[in-house]
Amino acid sequence: MTMPPEHPDFEDLSAFHDGEAPEWADHLAGCASCRDDLHRLTALSEAVGRVPLAAGDPGDTYDPVARAVAASRASDTSPRPGIPLGPGIPLRGPLGPGAEPGRSGSGRRRQWVLGASVAAVLAVTIAIGATVAGKEPQREVPRDTLSADGARRTAGAAAGRGGSVIEGGDLGEITDRAALVSRVGADLVRGNRDRPAQPPSPSPATGAPAGPPCEVEARADPGARGELVYRATGVEAGTPAVVLAFASADASGRVTVEARALSGCRVLLQGSIP
Amino acid sequence: MTGDTGHPPPYAAWADASLVDAATAGDDDALDALLRRHHPRIQGICLRLTGNRADADDACQEALLALVRGLNRFDGRSTFATWAYRVTTNTCLDELRRRRRRPIPGLPDDLGRSGPLSGDLGRSGPVSGDHGGTVADRLDIDAALARLAPEFRVAVVLRDLCGLSYAEIAEVIDVPVGTVRSRIARGRALLLPHLAGSTGNPAAAPQRRTP
Numbered sequence: 102m103t104m105p106p107e108h109p110d111f112e113d114l115s116a117f118h119d120g121e122a123p124e125w126a127d128h129l130a131g132c133a134s135c136r137d138d139l140h141r142l143t144a145l146s147e148a149v150g151r152v153p154l155a156a157g158d159p160g161d162t163y164d165p166v167a168r169a170v171a172a173s174r175a176s177d178t179s180p181r182p183g184i185p186l187g188p189g190i191p192l193r194g195p196l197g198p199g200a201e202p203g204r205s206g207s208g209r210r211r212q213w214v215l216g217a218s219v220a221a222v223l224a225v226t227i228a229i230g231a232t233v234a235g236k237e238p239q240r241e242v243p244r245d246t247l248s249a250d251g252a253r254r255t256a257g258a259a260a261g262r263g264g265s266v267i268e269g270g271d272l273g274e275i276t277d278r279a280a281l282v283s284r285v286g287a288d289l290v291r292g293n294r295d296r297p298a299q300p301p302s303p304s305p306a307t308g309a310p311a312g313p314p315c316e317v318e319a320r321a322d323p324g325a326r327g328e329l330v331y332r333a334t335g336v337e338a339g340t341p342a343v344v345l346a347f348a349s350a351d352a353s354g355r356v357t358v359e360a361r362a363l364s365g366c367r368v369l370l371q372g373s374i375p
Numbered sequence: 376m377t378g379d380t381g382h383p384p385p386y387a388a389w390a391d392a393s394l395v396d397a398a399t400a401g402d403d404d405a406l407d408a409l410l411r412r413h414h415p416r417i418q419g420i421c422l423r424l425t426g427n428r429a430d431a432d433d434a435c436q437e438a439l440l441a442l443v444r445g446l447n448r449f450d451g452r453s454t455f456a457t458w459a460y461r462v463t464t465n466t467c468l469d470e471l472r473r474r475r476r477r478p479i480p481g482l483p484d485d486l487g488r489s490g491p492l493s494g495d496l497g498r499s500g501p502v503s504g505d506h507g508g509t510v511a512d513r514l515d516i517d518a519a520l521a522r523l524a525p526e527f528r529v530a531v532v533l534r535d536l537c538g539l540s541y542a543e544i545a546e547v548i549d550v551p552v553g554t555v556r557s558r559i560a561r562g563r564a565l566l567l568p569h570l571a572g573s574t575g576n577p578a579a580a581p582q583r584r585t586p
Contacts, residue, residue, distance in 0.1 A: 112557060119559070142563060145535075145567055150536045152422055163414045271412075274411075280387075284388060336415050336416055
């Protein structure tokens with residue numbers, strides 16, 4: 102293996118760490134010093150990405166705000182000036198022009214939401230008959246949607262397409278292993294109608310399948326579980342994660358699902374669709 | 376909202392685009408599912424960008440309000456997540472601009488503004504050897520992030536917390552990809568010496584050209 106004579110500068114190393122500079126792969130493979138620095142960058146990324154969560158159920162922080170926000174839609178849909186509303190609106194403040202002085206402070210905002218919270222309570226009271234099925238009935242997925250056979254068929258078909266991978270998009274918060282497996286199973290059954298399957302792009306440096314570093318590491322894992330058929334992202338206990346599913350090449354058709362930390366690639370959760 | 380079978384729709388299995396369509400059509404449960412899905416990361420962005428729980432809660436609340444109010448104008452040119460992060464980032468920057476600067480003891484100056492750039496990688500000590508994330512680690516990270524110039528802080532947080540690609544970050548903060556790359560690198564170079572266990576001793580090889 103021939104290394105370039107120069108070490109990557111910090112920006113190159115940072116970009117390589119992010120999977121944005123694969124041309125340095127060969128150098129990193131042969132340079133212990135650069136790998137050592139890369140590990141420090143990885144530790145930094147993990148630290149930044151490891152957000153301390155509020156104590157208690159995550160819903161404790163979501164419910165009071167978001168339910169009030171949702172309830173507010175019916176009572177007040179007029180846009181307030183100064184709040185960014187769309188992708189076409191440039192950043193303000195330190196990153197752009199158009200600073201807007203004199204917006205209402207948090208005190209007024211809390212008052213406004215308090216009013217909305219009252220509306221939410223009323224709405225919940227009125228609608229209680231419709232939601233009696235459970236605290237979060239919309240999160241349940243019907244069993245027929247989660248047919249293991251269907252998931253295996255779709256996974257097998259994806260594997261059979263020679264590397265096509267179903268993109269699951271952003272799964273949001275991953276609550277537990279069962280929920281993760283159910284969600285991936287549902288996506289596989291659906292064949293992901295919302296997103297077309299895409300083959301992985303090869304690395305310009307090595308010709309090997311590229312993808313995020315975690316994916317490369319997972320594929321190289323000694324406990325190889327077959328063809329990659331699904332990828333998505335999510336958050337597990339505050340840690341950004343990549344979700345991967347592999348279809349076994351043997352007759353069992355077993356699909357292994359795992360969530361790995363986006364930075365560092367350690368396995369956070371693992372399960373299977375038997 | 377219920378499906379044909381009388382069961383609630385399986386929102387957890389819906390893609391964001393489908394939830395946006397349903398929410399825009401007036402399905403409040405779909406809106407709730409959409410917000411619930413993205414709330415942890417929105418909250419994380421707010422926490423990392425504002426640096427404290429109280430301001431983060433305010434910013435998170437404001438961001439969710441802005442998302443709801445702007446949903447009808449979301450045109451789907453970007454993913455919902457990218458748009459949501461953009462709205463959240465804008466909201467946090469507004470929050471930062473509104474509040475008075477709160478000096479943090481133990482740090483020399485605002486990183487990336489007038490403080491010296493330390494180009495080494497903190498070799499003299501581990502950045503964070505364990506994965507546990509002690510309180511001290513978090514305090515150091517939050518403190519260092521809080522002193523980082525916002526343009527660097529945003530870029531690093533969108534990458535390391537949200538896992539966005541450089542192209543996606545460029546879309547969120549409306550700058551070229553090359554600028555994203557350099558901001559992330561400069562932000563990290565400034566952060567590394569200030570993390571727990573790192574003394575910032577530049578006596579290390581190889582010395583790298585820093586951004």
